Structures are given as C-alpha cells and as structure tokens.
Amino acid sequence: MQRFLPLIMVLAMFLLFYVMMTDENRNPNEIQSVKIGKPVPDFTLPGLEAGEAALSTADLKTGEPILVNFFASWCVPCRAEHDSLMALSEKHGIRIIGIAYKDTPDRALGFLDELGNPFARTAADQSGRIAIDWGVTGVPETFVVSGDGTITYRHWGPIVGDGMQAQVLPALEAAK
Numbered sequence: 001m002q003r004f005l006p007l008i009m010v011l012a013m014f015l016l017f018y019v020m021m022t023d024e025n026r027n028p029n030e031i032q033s034v035k036i037g038k039p040v041p042d043f044t045l046p047g048l049e050a051g052e053a054a055l056s057t058a059d060l061k062t063g064e065p066i067l068v069n070f071f072a073s074w075c076v077p078c079r080a081e082h083d084s085l086m087a088l089s090e091k092h093g094i095r096i097i098g099i100a101y102k103d104t105p106d107r108a109l110g111f112l113d114e115l116g117n118p119f120a121r122t123a124a125d126q127s128g129r130i131a132i133d134w135g136v137t138g139v140p141e142t143f144v145v146s147g148d149g150t151i152t153y154r155h156w157g158p159i160v161g162d163g164m165q166a167q168v169l170p171a172l173e174a175a176k
Contacts, residue, residue, distance in 0.1 A: 034135060035143075035151045040068075041133035048098070048105050048122035055097065055123035061149040065175035067096040067168070068143045069119070070131055072103040073111035075139045081158035082115045088164065089118035094172065098122040101131050101139050142168070146175040 044056040060066060069085060071078040088094040098119035100108035105124050125131055134143065144153035153171035155163065
C-alpha cells in the first residue's frame with residue numbers, strides 16, 4: 001500500500017486542480033469574504049461633512065437592504081463605478097451608504113461634488129481601521145446589508161458593465 005501512496009497523492013492533487021479550474025462561480029482574482037452571513041461589525045465613524053451626524057452600526061439596521069460602498073477620491077476604479085452607483089441610487093431607489101477610505105474629508109467631498117453624490121449618508125474612515133473590520137481588501141468594495149444588519153453579499157472591485165444587473169441587484173433582491 002505504501003508504494004501506491006505517491007500515486008494516490010498525485011491523483012488527489014489532480015482532482016483538486018481540476019475542480020478548481022472548472023468551477024464557473026470561482027474568480028481566481030477575488031479574495032473570498034469571511035464576513036458573508038455575519039453581522040455588520042460594531043463601529044462609529046464621523047460624518048464626512050462638517051456637522052453631519054456620526055454613522056454607526058445601528059444606522060445600517062433599517063429593516064430594508066442597503067448598500068455600503070467603500071470609496072476614495074484617489075481611487076481610479078471608484079470613478080469608473082460612480083455612474084453605476086448614481087443609477088442604483090436615482091433609477092433604482094437603492095439607499096447607499098458611502099464610507100471614504102483613507103481619504104481626507106475635503107478630497108472626498110470634492111470627488112462627490114465633481115461626480116455627483118449617490119449616498120444617503122457618508123462617513124470618513126481616515127485610518128482604514130473600520131475597513132479592516134469589514135474585510136475590505138481594496139477600494140472600491142460594496143456590501144449588501146440586509147435589514148437586520150447582516151452582510152449578505154460583497155462586490156469586489158468596481159460595479160461596471162453587467163455587474164449591477166447580474167450581481168448587485170439580484171443580491172439586493174435576495175436580501176429582502
């Protein structure tokens with residue numbers, strides 16, 4: 001039996017690689033989120049605008065699904081997805097919370113003034129600590145949060161092309 005052990009190991013590795021290569025739902029460039037199905041992390045962030053109320057975990061437990069988008073003014077893919085966020089907000093009536101990641105409030109507000117503001121509320125995560133708690137690996141990242149505050153979906157990267165119709169809108173519908 002011992003002499004067949006190397007052959008068994010090679011066959012097992014081949015089977016593993018075959019399954020990974022043929023999985024249609026697997027994106028090898030995407031890091032899977034461990035936050036799916038878990039409650040939103042506890043946090044409190046200052047509002048992006050002067051005088052804006054702080055944003056906290058309780059603000060995400062609205063009874064309706066919402067999107068939480070981590071963005072930055074210095075992020076080129078964030079500019080690419082901005083039209084999609086505007087469409088989600090204006091055409092689809094989706095409530096979106098924007099969290100400026102490692103950005104100054106002045107620059108983030110300038111970004112929103114230039115491109116339009118799709119966000120119902122905004123907050124500033126200047127240190128990036130809250131993004132780490134959410135499992136953000138880079139901006140932009142967008143999360144669907146169910147009405148009870150559970151993260152049900154994460155969209156890694158910009159929402160462009162058919163990403164809104166094929167992934168984000170169905171995830172929002174499933175979170176209802």
